[in-house]
Amino acid sequence: MPKSVVSLWLLVSACTTSPSHSQSWDFELRVVARGLQVPWSVLWGPDGWLWCTERPGRISRIHPETGEKRILLSAIEGVYARGEAGLLGMALHPRFTDSPFVAVAYTVYSGFVELRIVRYRYDASRDTLLDPQILLANIRVGNIHAGCRFLNLPDGTLLLSVGEGGIPALAQDLSSLSGKVLRIHWDGKVPADNPIPGSFVWAWGLRNSQGLALGRGGLIYGSEHGATTDDEINLLQPGRNYGWPSVEGYCDTPPEEQFCRDSNVVEPLYAWTPTVAPCGLAYYDSALTHLPQFRHSLLLATLKGSTLYQLRLSQDGGRIEEVNAYPLGLGRLRDVLVTPDGRVFVSTSNRDGRGAPQPDDDKIVELVPKNQGIEDTEERSLLRLWCQERQLWVEARAPVTVRVITVCGHVLVEWRGLPQQRWSLQSLAAGWYGVIAWDGVRREFSPIVVP
Structure with a gap:
């Protein structure tokens, strides 16, 4: 299968000046897989393949170079896939060769929308998942705010984020597992050193966290959907309260300040208003060189604005010092993956009922360095954009449909x-825009700035 490349570039000339939060794009996009249905979680497997969940209930392995797809489970019995619910996060056991276990989170309907955490065993000889074992069940969520993202920790335990299911009070109820970050063993037991003895609860006061990342020195970061304001990036710590629903974003109103003092609330590292709908989160280590512009940064996939954010961290990882936006032009972005050697993959979420899917959606794409083994696409691009007498112009190079x-x-x-x-x-009017060209086979996107 030939590699598909979408060239991304900014039109920077006498017509426009790039905002300070935008960087030069030293990468292009290569389409790895098409025709998926809400690829919610994308992982790098020890076999060198991408492991992927799709929200209706499929689990697959996808070859990162050819796009070959091998279905491990075509359907999970009982999956309730409505609204934001369905098959969500996935984790591979950190010692997969000896313990070939796969944990997944999915919703079922049992009188209410229930989140279950289930462990499968991977049978390499049959290339399938077998022996499902329920680790956690009866977690009340809903058609909205189900979470759920996993993160393997260095000590062999597993973190998972759970939304509050649209019932805000559950986030502060320590007898409930909703609106929390949980920590479990791979056999489903409660770790003895969890902050609340006998409880899976590790951190609380969260609305709907859909991104977890492990940074330098063991620091743990989470992304958090706000309501109508204050999407957040949090530095997660055991036994701490993150404020929802009494606090949105920073502790910056008198009622919030009082609650923060009384409840030992941790303020976010960063908050967005207007919201960006933050989802998958990954850490790009400073030792990686494949895409050096991302070193020692968090990468955040967002469901609004088709934007991948780079959040450059301070040396100690305790602050966000710079935020750079990369509007990729692919629609809603669900997950971002950084591989051990520094490759970056992003999945889209245009078929989730809230997007505008193209015929080949959803996709997994790779960010690849420009001009490093990838054919230059300038001569075969569908459009030409240029500036003449301080006006921006678009010219078709093929029969195309063009959208602004x-x-x-x-x-x-x-x-x-x-x-x-x-x-x-x-x-x-002045502002950021995207120009999309579609010829029935290829789609190209060019971000532009009108001064």
Whole structure:
């Protein structure tokens, strides 16, 4: 299967000046897999393949070079896949060769929407998952705010984030597992050193955390969906309260300040208003060299604005010192993966009921360094963008459909044209936009800034 490459570049000329939060794009996108249905969790397996969950209930291995897909489970009996619920996070045992276990989180309906954590055994000879064992059950979630992301810790235990299911009070109820980060053993037992003896609860006061990442020195980071304000990146610590629903974002109103003092609340490292819908989170170590611009940073996939964020960390990892936005033009972004050798993969979520799916969605794409073994696409690009007399112009290089979208993905205008047909963008107000070209086979995206 030939590699598909989408070239990404910024039009920087006398017409425009890039904002301070945008960086030059030293990478292109290579499509690895197409036609998926909400690839919720993407992991790097010890076999050198991508392991992927799809929300309706499929689990697959996908070859990162050819896109070959091998289905491990075509369906999980009883999966309740409505709204935000379904098959969600996945983890591979850290000693997979000796203990070939796979943990997954999915929802069922048992009078209420229930989150279950189930462990399978991978049978390499049959390339399938067998012997499901329920580790945790009866966790009340809902059609919204189910979580759920996993993170292997260096001590062999497993963290998982669980949403509050649309019932905010559960986040502060320590008898409930909803609205929490939980820590468990791979056999389903409670670790003896959890902050609350006999409880899986490790941290609480969370609304709907869908990203977990392990950074330098064992620091643990989480992404958190806010309500209408204050999406967050948190530095997660055992036995600590993260405030929801009494605190949104920082402790910066008198009621919040009082609750933060009384409840030992940890403020976020960073908060967004307007919201960006943060989802998958990964750490790019400073020792990695494949995409050096991302060193010692968190990478965050977001469901709004088709944007991958780079959050550059302080030397000690305790602060976010710089935020760079990369609007990829792929629609809703669900997960981001950093492999042990520094490759970066992103999955889309356009078929989740809230996106605008293209015929080949959903996808897994890889960020690849420019001009490093990847064919230059300039000569075969579908569009040409240029500046003339301080006006931006678009010219078709092939029969194409062209859309101009806002940073939130709303379509402002759509054109259909033949080679050498031109359109002016002079009517656009100042701001960030994307220009998408589609010829029925390929889709290209170009981010632009109108001053």
